[in-house]
Amino acid sequence: MEIKKTSLANHAMTYGLYLGIVSIVLTVALFMTDLFLNQAVGMGLILVSIGLLCWVFLDFRKKHNGGYMTFAEGFKLGLLVNIISGVIAAVFKAIYVAFIDPSIVQKTVDFAIEEAYKQQGDMPDEAVEIVEKMYGFIAGPTGSLIIGIVSALIFGAIISLILAAIFKKEQSMFDRSEIMEEAE
Template structure:
């Protein structure tokens, strides 16, 4: 009798690999140029990489369990993989922002503020903003790097993970062919 790995067990293994890979990438970018962590391009690149790697691992898991995977199992695998990877990323980010470089949140908030002001100026709306609004926006960027801000971002990420897992699950599922007589 052949035993198959459950979606949860496979997701734990895959999530650990994906989370550690992403943490290494974040730390490499930090050591190369920390301000890139606040770049919109970095966030988009990470999302694309997550999607591609999750597809790769999802197809690999489907092959491991015999080539067929119902949508429910595909969704569970994807969602729990993202949760495990997200928790590892959360811990890695908290270590980076609170222990390794406590000054980094200020650098990233300043970079985000600069990026945002460039966008606002390109639309010609910079003059319409008061100093109070600008300071409030800057404080919001800084608060996002606090423990509470990171936990709140993780909570929001769970919604994104569910949507992404639905998409990935729909892509990697494969029904067993039924025999009709």
């Protein structure tokens, strides 16, 4: 059996681009339907993201690495895929809210103020101004870019650690000796 070995970086780049494109499509769909502020939809998207990463790990392990993947390879793969797709999604979202539909920022601010009133009841004007400024930055182009990239790093690191531990499959020393014998 010939073991096809591809570069981890190439695999990460390919799937990072795919997941970035999926993120763009989902972002546009959520913005167009005004579901981008729905928490249940957000949780669903996290589950979809985890599912897609599981598929990436399985594909790398089975098709491109002879059925094996070390914990370190899995962690690097997951983190790189998340960073690449996260940067793509963050750049797109920043461009979208800056040029295509700036009303997203105001919708986010209005939603945040409404939620603050639900939790706090009556609020002083200063508190409302703080919420407006904070969420205006967070939802704006610069905030979207920064938060998107930082979130991709943090989420990527955490989920990559977990999934790498689940999907790792290292060769036993007996498997390695058989491969060595076949190579001779």
